[in-house]
Amino acid sequence: MKILWVDDHELLCVALSEYLQTHASELSATPIDVTPVFTLARALEEVNKTPFPDLVFLDLNLDDENRGAATLEHFQAGNPSKVPVVVCTGLTPGNDQEVEILRMCMRDYAARGILLKGGAHKKMFIGLSRILGGELWIPEEVLLRFARSTQAPSASRNEHHLGLSPREWDVGRCIARGLSGKQIARELNVTEGHVRQVSCVIYDKLRVRNRVEAALRVNAELGGGSGPDKGPS
Known part of the structure; x- marks a missing residue:
């Protein structure tokens, strides 16, 4: 499985990429090859290389021009092969405005799931395993906020x-x-x-x-x- 991990926090991006590859046998039935990238421009280059990635994990706040749902919008516009994209974000479900951003990502820009960087690590790794298994994954606390609104x-x-x-x-x-x-x-x-x-x-x-x-x-x-x-x- 070829994965593209996009995050401007270079240390975190590389650490998560290495974690996925190290624990591939625990998380996925197939070998995992992760490419970490730190800008949207580089991500768009990588997603259009053949063979295409099987999955993209995308941070929503990459720079001053690419923040929030607009980041995913811009990425999907340059993703003609429709490689599945999972949002990996520091947004929190306790903030109404940020919940609406997450809702837009799922509803308007076809995100295949959400991982919260600020949530419990155990939950995040459970989500990773489910996503790599082909499931759509959204943390329970985000689903609850979707329902309340x-x-x-x-x-x-x-x-x-x-x-x-x-x-x-x-x-x-x-x-x-x-x-x-x-x-x-x-x-x-x-x-x-x-x-x-x-x-x-x-x-x-x-x-x-x-x-x-x-x-x-x-x-x-x-x-x-x-x-x-x-x-x-």
């Missing part, structure tokens, strides 16, 4: 949203809030087994692979927008 539609409007039945929609909205299976069961007064069964039906109907992708689809529906086009699972 969406407006629920009226009951008459949401009855069959996304092709889900009313009961499936209830479970879907709980998933979008980041609730666990146990919490959903308690809130809806059903068994955990029922929640698992309904969740599997939801994943199948939405053509997603996991709770994160389902939460994104439901949150996009609640907010009236559309999530990134992930294609069929």
Whole structure:
């Protein structure tokens, strides 16, 4: 697997690149080759070299001209092969403006996941492993903030949203809030087994692979927008 890691903090960029290569056998079923780069211009050169990278990790604040969602916008404009991009950022889910930047990256610029540099290291490495395994990954705290800032539609409007039945929609909205299976069961007064069964039906109907992708689809529906086009699972 060929990876491009883009970050203007050169020490961090090189350290993370070396970590990935050293622990490749723990994180991925295939060998990992990481190229660290420190500017957007160099990243655009590398992403267009053949063979193309399989995955790009992109810091959002590279210099005065490339900051926030604009960094990903500029990168995607120069990424004609649509190499998947994961945002690796120091933005925090406690700041409304920064949460909106993360939402734009997922909704408008097709980011394949988010890693928080300021979060717990264990969570970040779990996210790395999931991403390298082909999953879309967003930290739980970011998903929760996405859910809190969406407006629920009226009951008459949401009855069959996304092709889900009313009961499936209830479970879907709980998933979008980041609730666990146990919490959903308690809130809806059903068994955990029922929640698992309904969740599997939801994943199948939405053509997603996991709770994160389902939460994104439901949150996009609640907010009236559309999530990134992930294609069929």
